[in-house]
Amino acid sequence: MTLLSLVGRFAVVLVSMVFIVSAVWASEPDTEDASALENLLGDQASVAFLEGKFEQSKYIADLDTTLDSSGHFSFVPDEGLRWSIRKPVSTNLRITPNEIVERQDGEEVMRMNVDEQPMTRAISEVFFAIFGGDWDALEKRFTIRSMQEASPWRLELEPKDELLKSYLNTIELQGSEYLEVLILSESNGDRTRIQLNDVKAR
Amino acid sequence: MIARCRSYRWPALLWALVLLLLVMQLLPRLSSNTFDTSILALLPQDQQEPLVERAMNRMNSFVANRVLLLVGGANADRDKLQVLADQVASSLSDSGAFTSVTVRARVGWLSQMTTVYEPYRYQLLPENIAEKLASGQGLALVSGAVRELVSPIGRPRSASIIDDPLNLLGIWLENLTPAAGFAVDEQGLYARDGDRHYRVVTASFAGDPFAQATHKPLLDAIQAAGELVHENKASNEFLRSGLVFHAAAGAEQAKGELSTIGVGSLVAIVVLLLWQFRSLYYLWLPVISIGTGLLVALSVSLMIFGQVHLVTLAFGASLVGVSVDYAFHYLCHVRYSRTEGIGRILPGITLGLVSSCLAYGAQALTPFPGLQQIALFSAAGLIGAWITVVLWFPLARPWLPVSETAGQLGQWLQVLARFRAPLAMLLVALVLVALAGLPIIHFDDSLGALQSSPAALVAQEQKVQRLSQNPGSARFLLVEGESVQQVLEREERARVALDRLVSDGQLQAYQSVSGFVPSIQQQQKNRQLVQAGVYETGLPKQLFESLGMSARLATRSEQQFSSYHPGWLVPDDLQKTPVADLLTALWLEPDLLESPSASLITIGGAANASVYDKLAALANGLEGVRFVDRVGRTSALLGGYRVTVSLWMALAYSLVMLVLIMRYGRHWWRVILPPALATVMTLGLLAVFGQPLNLFNLLAALLILGIGLDIGIFVRESNGELPAWEAVTLSAITSLLAFGLLALSETPVLHHFGMTVLPGIGLAWLIAFVLQRRIQS
Numbered sequence: 001m002t003l004l005s006l007v008g009r010f011a012v013v014l015v016s017m018v019f020i021v022s023a024v025w026a027s028e029p030d031t032e033d034a035s036a037l038e039n040l041l042g043d044q045a046s047v048a049f050l051e052g053k054f055e056q057s058k059y060i061a062d063l064d065t066t067l068d069s070s071g072h073f074s075f076v077p078d079e080g081l082r083w084s085i086r087k088p089v090s091t092n093l094r095i096t097p098n099e100i101v102e103r104q105d106g107e108e109v110m111r112m113n114v115d116e117q118p119m120t121r122a123i124s125e126v127f128f129a130i131f132g133g134d135w136d137a138l139e140k141r142f143t144i145r146s147m148q149e150a151s152p153w154r155l156e157l158e159p160k161d162e163l164l165k166s167y168l169n170t171i172e173l174q175g176s177e178y179l180e181v182l183i184l185s186e187s188n189g190d191r192t193r194i195q196l197n198d199v200k201a202r
Numbered sequence: 203m204i205a206r207c208r209s210y211r212w213p214a215l216l217w218a219l220v221l222l223l224l225v226m227q228l229l230p231r232l233s234s235n236t237f238d239t240s241i242l243a244l245l246p247q248d249q250q251e252p253l254v255e256r257a258m259n260r261m262n263s264f265v266a267n268r269v270l271l272l273v274g275g276a277n278a279d280r281d282k283l284q285v286l287a288d289q290v291a292s293s294l295s296d297s298g299a300f301t302s303v304t305v306r307a308r309v310g311w312l313s314q315m316t317t318v319y320e321p322y323r324y325q326l327l328p329e330n331i332a333e334k335l336a337s338g339q340g341l342a343l344v345s346g347a348v349r350e351l352v353s354p355i356g357r358p359r360s361a362s363i364i365d366d367p368l369n370l371l372g373i374w375l376e377n378l379t380p381a382a383g384f385a386v387d388e389q390g391l392y393a394r395d396g397d398r399h400y401r402v403v404t405a406s407f408a409g410d411p412f413a414q415a416t417h418k419p420l421l422d423a424i425q426a427a428g429e430l431v432h433e434n435k436a437s438n439e440f441l442r443s444g445l446v447f448h449a450a451a452g453a454e455q456a457k458g459e460l461s462t463i464g465v466g467s468l469v470a471i472v473v474l475l476l477w478q479f480r481s482l483y484y485l486w487l488p489v490i491s492i493g494t495g496l497l498v499a500l501s502v503s504l505m506i507f508g509q510v511h512l513v514t515l516a517f518g519a520s521l522v523g524v525s526v527d528y529a530f531h532y533l534c535h536v537r538y539s540r541t542e543g544i545g546r547i548l549p550g551i552t553l554g555l556v557s558s559c560l561a562y563g564a565q566a567l568t569p570f571p572g573l574q575q576i577a578l579f580s581a582a583g584l585i586g587a588w589i590t591v592v593l594w595f596p597l598a599r600p601w602l603p604v605s606e607t608a609g610q611l612g613q614w615l616q617v618l619a620r621f622r623a624p625l626a627m628l629l630v631a632l633v634l635v636a637l638a639g640l641p642i643i644h645f646d647d648s649l650g651a652l653q654s655s656p657a658a659l660v661a662q663e664q665k666v667q668r669l670s671q672n673p674g675s676a677r678f679l680l681v682e683g684e685s686v687q688q689v690l691e692r693e694e695r696a697r698v699a700l701d702r703l704v705s706d707g708q709l710q711a712y713q714s715v716s717g718f719v720p721s722i723q724q725q726q727k728n729r730q731l732v733q734a735g736v737y738e739t740g741l742p743k744q745l746f747e748s749l750g751m752s753a754r755l756a757t758r759s760e761q762q763f764s765s766y767h768p769g770w771l772v773p774d775d776l777q778k779t780p781v782a783d784l785l786t787a788l789w790l791e792p793d794l795l796e797s798p799s800a801s802l803i804t805i806g807g808a809a810n811a812s813v814y815d816k817l818a819a820l821a822n823g824l825e826g827v828r829f830v831d832r833v834g835r836t837s838a839l840l841g842g843y844r845v846t847v848s849l850w851m852a853l854a855y856s857l858v859m860l861v862l863i864m865r866y867g868r869h870w871w872r873v874i875l876p877p878a879l880a881t882v883m884t885l886g887l888l889a890v891f892g893q894p895l896n897l898f899n900l901l902a903a904l905l906i907l908g909i910g911l912d913i914g915i916f917v918r919e920s921n922g923e924l925p926a927w928e929a930v931t932l933s934a935i936t937s938l939l940a941f942g943l944l945a946l947s948e949t950p951v952l953h954h955f956g957m958t959v960l961p962g963i964g965l966a967w968l969i970a971f972v973l974q975r976r977i978q979s
Contacts, residue, residue, distance in 0.1 A: 060363060062364065064750065065752075088749055089345070089748060091352070190521070
């Protein structure tokens with residue numbers, strides 16, 4: 001799955017952040033697919049700071065086992081997203097519009113130019129499209145379906161792009177007041193569930 | 203007189219019939235493919251080993267029928283550029299000029315590669331990972347694998363975690379660079395240069411890239427695409443790369459200049475003749491002799507070679523200056539007398555023909571296909587013109603007006619004769635200057651000196667090559683071996699040094715087959731490394747422990763490794779993958795006569811020219827590896843043939859000398875001195891002006907010999923009579939004008955030729971004029 005899944009993983013983070021952010025300011029979810037999304041996302045212009053905790057459980061199909069990890073995250077528009085994993089190992093990711101940097105024990109272990117990876121760039125575009133209020137970009141990449149309108153609402157995003165599709169089946173989003181759960185179903189049977197807790201915004 | 207006329211009639215009629223037959227066989231041969239424009243066709247076949255020849259042909263076919271187009275703009279306009287690239291591609295594809303146009307990435311190429319490589323996951327290690335395992339730094343791989351598993355953006359897993367706990371296969375795949383300097387995104391290939399973004403469109407076409415029939419539809423399509431780019435605000439750069447662009451530019455230039463030189467030469471002759479003879483009849487006869495000469499030259503050349511090079515044709519146009527000698531000689535002679543005159547001048551023009559044919563005939567013996575064509579073309583043209591003068595001109599005698607007084611030119615010459623002393627002093631001065639130049643003559647045989655593509659096109663080519671990290675097909679490593687495996691092993695030995703050059707920043711990149719399929723030997727080594735460095739040191743156990751997972755998984759992983767022996771990956775396994783084309787291009791299948799297998803390692807841009815020396819030294823030290831430098835090779839060939847031509851020219855002079863001694867006894871030197879001294883002086887003067895010499899200057903020296911001899915012979919045969927002086931002066935002036943235009947040519951070959959012939963003929967005339975004691979009227 002290699003590159004595709006790599007891209008997929010970026011997609012996960014970035015897209016998920018999109019919805020975290022969006023959910024915080026979300027009003028009542030609307031039922032009209034794309035416009036539902038738009039209503040859900042609301043007006044992002046004034047986001048200054050966002051933080052919270054996450055718990056991730058990844059089901060690995062070929063081991064038939066679940067790998068748990070947890071940590072906290074923060075988001076500042078100018079600086080990007082910090083995704084700090086604390087268990088089972090401690091490692092920090094910083095994602096900006098241009099690059100992704102991973103540090104472990106204070107040492108930089110990976111630095112990747114977003115431009116160098118095929119889908120990463122696409123996803124980072126999606127990410128910043130949200131903040132720029134460019135809903136068309138999201139609709140361009142995903143078919144959006146509303147699974148349940150009443151609280152807790154559920155949305156399902158299905159990639160349109162062939163490359164992304166070959167890795168990722170769907171992204172499911174759940175929430176009531178704001179986005180609480182993200183479920184990513186990969187085409188190889190792996191499934192990642194990310195639960196967001198204690199989300200605070202300024 | 204009437205009886206004499208009749209005696210000419212039958213041979214004249216026969217000649218007319220021969221010419222008619224020549225026209226009839228020539229017409230069906232004339233097509234757009236009649237004229238060859240490839241500079242390579244002028245060079246001799248490489249007599250070196252056939253394997254090198256095959257390798258170079260492979261490289262040629264690699265670049266010959268492909269074009270690479272880059273649509274560039276600001277990085278911020280990336281999406282718009284991509285849409286534009288799509289439009290460019292569909293415009294090219296709709297034009298029908300190309301057989302295929304590619305702008306989109308092949309979806310799923312990586313998963314195809316993964317499927318092929320997956321069984322061999324324990325045998326494939328990128329160099330840096332192999333080093334880590336060998337030096338006991340395997341633990342770093344464990345922490346990397348852990349991060350990848352828990353981080354949402356870890357490197358993708360290509361095999362199951364049991365089969366490949368450290369994700370070695372994922373790392374291997376990530377290190378492949380099938381597109382060299384170009385990156386791939388979801389929309390296709392692109393390149394980035396600072397804040398500039400370039401979308402890549404590749405296209406291939408059928409047909410000979412040097413054939414003019416190929417050029418027009420192709421250039422029209424590219425131009426239409428270029429207008430799309432031009433109209434689009436997002437893009438401000440449209441770069442093109444491909445052999446065909448250079449071929450087309452070269453052909454365009456040569457054709458344009460050919461007409462300039464041809465027309466210029468013709469206008470010069472017309473004006474001169476009207477000025478001298480003041481009669482249209484006198485004008486028609488030289489035109490007829492030139493015309494039949496060219497007709498004979500072209501049809502004989504096509505009969506023998508099938509195709510004639512444009513440069514041959516350009517020199518053919520310069521034949522105008524030589525074959526018109528015979529016509530002038532006849533016309534200047536009959537102008538003063540009522541005889542038919544051919545008998546008087548026959549020995550002179552025949553000796554001129556024989557000596558010129560000897561001089562050019564020597565060129566036919568050199569191994570240059572272009573030289574052979576030129577030799578045959580000019581000899582045939584001269585003979586044709588000579589026959590026309592001898593057989594047809596006397597028939598036209600009754601229509602030629604006769605004048606008792608000297609023509610304009612004759613009067614001028616008589617005036618000029620009074621200034622012989624100052625002219626002699628001028629000549630002596632020039633000889634002294636030229637002598638000063640002789641010791642500083644230097645030669646430049648580099649192909650670059652002959653490069654004639656427009657600078658803008660060359661700049662585009664260089665930029666594309668830099669962005670693609672692929673500097674074209676001029677230099678590469680050639681690896682041969684007894685078997686496929688031996689070739690791969692030898693490649694790997696060479697790659698150790700290449701990797702060092704790349705990491706030192708001296709070499710941009712390289713592409714090799716073993717980069718995609720390691721030799722079995724290397725695969726065995728890798729497997730041993732994985733066994734010792736990963737499994738025997740218990741890395742899987744540490745991995746699963748740090749993930750808080752069952753130790754049983756590590757045991758399963760170890761069992762999987764020790765019981766799994768998939769055999770070895772061989773090049774054929776990659777035949778159905780997207781890199782198959784690349785590997786096929788780099789692989790030379792065995793053929794019956796040669797070393798069984800061979801491969802090419804293509805070299806990316808080098809930091810400086812000394813890198814090539816290092817590559818050559820590297821290849822020297824390795825068995826079965828060679829560095830092929832086509833630029834250097836061609837220059838060496840040009841230099842070698844320059845020496846050869848010098849020797850042939852010495853031979854030509856000796857032959858001519860023998861003929862002259864037979865005819866003139868001890869006065870032979872008076873005839874040969876004009877061309878010989880003029881040639882030496884010309885080379886010396888060029889050196890004084892800092893012009894390096896090459897093969898084409900020497901070829902021009904052969905022409906000086908031909909024309910200079912005519913001057914010497916005609917004057918000598920006529921004992922310095924005014925008509926002969928008028929004739930040689932007319933021909934010298936027309937030749938100067940014709941070759942003066944050649945010196946203005948932007949095509950280096952023609953330029954060098956013109957720059958040599960121009961002073962050469964002038965000096966030959968001056969020497970003959972100074973040597974002559976008096977002009978008899």
